Amino acid sequence: MNSGTGEPWAPQVTLTIPASARYLVTARLVTADIASGIGMPIDVIEDLRVAVDEALTMLITGLEDAAQSTVTCQFGTTSEMIRVRVESSAPVALTPPSDGGYAWIVLDAVSDEFDVMQLPNATRISFERASVAPVGQVGHRGTGHTRS
Amino acid sequence: MAFGAVDRQRVDAILIELKTRGPDVAQRAALMQELAQLHQPLVSHVCRRYAERGEPLEDLTQVGMLAFVMAVERFDLNRGIDFAAFLTPTVMGELKKYFRDHTWAVRVPRGLQELRAQVAAETAAFLHQESRSPSVEEVAERLGTTRERVLEALEAAYAYTASSLDQPVGGPDGPVLGDRLVDPVDLTVDVDLRVSIAPALEALPARERRIIELRFVEGWSQVEIATHLGISQMHVSRLLKRTLEVLREELRDVASG
Numbered sequence: 001m002n003s004g005t006g007e008p009w010a011p012q013v014t015l016t017i018p019a020s021a022r023y024l025v026t027a028r029l030v031t032a033d034i035a036s037g038i039g040m041p042i043d044v045i046e047d048l049r050v051a052v053d054e055a056l057t058m059l060i061t062g063l064e065d066a067a068q069s070t071v072t073c074q075f076g077t078t079s080e081m082i083r084v085r086v087e088s089s090a091p092v093a094l095t096p097p098s099d100g101g102y103a104w105i106v107l108d109a110v111s112d113e114f115d116v117m118q119l120p121n122a123t124r125i126s127f128e129r130a131s132v133a134p135v136g137q138v139g140h141r142g143t144g145h146t147r148s
Numbered sequence: 149m150a151f152g153a154v155d156r157q158r159v160d161a162i163l164i165e166l167k168t169r170g171p172d173v174a175q176r177a178a179l180m181q182e183l184a185q186l187h188q189p190l191v192s193h194v195c196r197r198y199a200e201r202g203e204p205l206e207d208l209t210q211v212g213m214l215a216f217v218m219a220v221e222r223f224d225l226n227r228g229i230d231f232a233a234f235l236t237p238t239v240m241g242e243l244k245k246y247f248r249d250h251t252w253a254v255r256v257p258r259g260l261q262e263l264r265a266q267v268a269a270e271t272a273a274f275l276h277q278e279s280r281s282p283s284v285e286e287v288a289e290r291l292g293t294t295r296e297r298v299l300e301a302l303e304a305a306y307a308y309t310a311s312s313l314d315q316p317v318g319g320p321d322g323p324v325l326g327d328r329l330v331d332p333v334d335l336t337v338d339v340d341l342r343v344s345i346a347p348a349l350e351a352l353p354a355r356e357r358r359i360i361e362l363r364f365v366e367g368w369s370q371v372e373i374a375t376h377l378g379i380s381q382m383h384v385s386r387l388l389k390r391t392l393e394v395l396r397e398e399l400r401d402v403a404s405g
Contacts, residue, residue, distance in 0.1 A: 025296045043244055050197045050240070100153040100232065102193040109236040 009083055011074035019060045019069040019088065027052050027073055034075050035082055040131045047110035048082065048129060054106050055086045055125040062092035062123075081112075085126040092123040154232045159186055167225050173350075180220065187216055190232060194239050208243060214364075215242035245367055266291055267298055348395055356391045363388060 015030050017023035031052045035045045056071055063069045074085040094116060097104040107114050111127035118124075162183050166176065191212040192205075199205045219238040223231055270290050274282035282290075288298045349357055355377070362368040362376070370388070374381040 025294075025299075028296065029299060046244055047240070053197055095153075100156060100230070102153070102190050105190065105230075105232050105236050106194060106197070106240075108233060109240060 009076045011076050011085065013075040014072060015075075016070050016072045019063050019066040019071050021057070021060060024053055024056055024060075027056055030073070031075070031084070034077060038077050038079060038082065038131060040082070044129060044131060048084070051107055051110045051114075051127055051129070052084060052086070054103050054110075055084075055127070058094060058103050058125065059086060059088040059092050059123060062094060063088055063090060065090070080132065081128055081130045083126070083128040085124060087119075087122050087124040089122065091118060091121065094123060154186060154190055156230060156232075159183065159231050162186075163220075163223065163225060163231060166220065167223075180217075183220065184213065184216060187232070187235060188213070190235065191216055191239055194236060195243065198243050208246070211242055211246045212239045215239040218242070263291070263293070263297065352391060352394070356387060356394075359384060359387055360391055360395075 013030070013034060015027065017026055028049045031048050032045050035048050040048070052073065056073070059071050060066055070089045072087050072089070074087075076083040095101050095104075097108070097114075097116065107125075107127060110129070112129050114125065114127035116123070116125050162179050166179055166183075192209055195205060195208040195212045198208055215238050216235060219231070219235045222238070223234055227234075267287055270287050271282055274280075274286065274290070284295050284298050288295045291298070349360065352360070359373055359377070362373045363370070368376070370381050370384045374384045377384070
């Protein structure tokens with residue numbers, strides 16, 4: 001985690017929503033739709049919904065003036081992976097992932113890589129997730145759910 | 149930020165105690181209890197992410213705490229990762245499995261069909277009463293569900309067809325979908341007691357314990373367990389019933405002691 005994938009990518013879909021919990025549904029549905037568009041398995045889509053929810057919730061609850069703010073979600077896909085960037089319209093003070101906050105633990109669990117960046121006028125959380133779990137590990141790595 | 153964090157040092161100390169020193173059953177239960185209390189907020193946090201699908205949060209938290217017990221058993225101190233980082237995907241995996249096996253395999257296809265029908269009926273009734281078409285939110289409110297569920301139901305109307313419970317899964321001679329239904333016997337105990345179940349399970353003979361694990365942790369059907377162990381399904385049923393009675397007795401003792 002926290003390595004920052006470096007290479008720039010251009011979003012295919014950009015969604016800006018008011019900084020309100022009410023619009024989490026919108027973001028989750030859009031995420032699910034984009035992920036299903038590249039044929040991601042339901043389990044991965046589930047993870048991505050959770051990831052988007054978690055990242056947006058951190059930004060929204062952390063914004064000082066949420067009523068006047070927005071958050072923007074950007075999505076980029078290849079045939080094998082999805083990249084997501086969520087950014088608040090104003091900076092948000094977040095505890096660093098190394099402090100072990102629940103939201104970061106969850107984001108770490110559901111993404112292949114994630115990163116948080118403080119920009120001059122915004123806070124950005126980005127993550128990516130491959131479409132296919134490694135062979136023999138249906139669902140999620142590390143949980144050993146495959147049946148013999 | 150109001151996001152909590154787990155006391156890692158204490159967690160590590162407890163895990164080392166549990167994994168290396170092999171404390172007796174009473175100490176073990178006390179350590180598990182403390183470990184459970186330390187992780188309950190994280191488990192609840194994860195469960196809340198899944199709580200908008202019409203399943204009560206308490207049910208999900210029980211699934212989550214059962215996953216916690218599994219995670220403690222499977223956790224390997226030598227891997228050098230945080231227990232919380234190991235626990236979280238375990239909990240999510242179990243929640244997904246819960247939705248898939250307990251709601252997905254049975255309820256979702258049928259449930260979404262039903263919801264789709266209910267949405268249609270409610271829309272018609274609303275139109276009749278209010279002389280206008282309802283919002284998704286209004287329909288959701290009337291049906292006691294969420295906007296997202298209604299949207300999913302609308303989406304799902306195109307995507308799903310109802311699955312028959314007699315539909316074979318895993319090959320033409322395999323068990324049928326109905327076998328994956330939960331048994332009517334369930335371990336209706338509170339979260340603390342679920343945690344106390346670990347020592348009780350350990351006291352069981354190996355085969356009985358394995359059957360319980362396969363049934364309730366792995367979610368296998370009785371038929372699958374019977375095939376796997378080379379015994380009859382009736383036998384599995386009897387063993388399960390007897391073992392659950394033993395466990396209930398033990399848990400009653402825990403509850404009253």
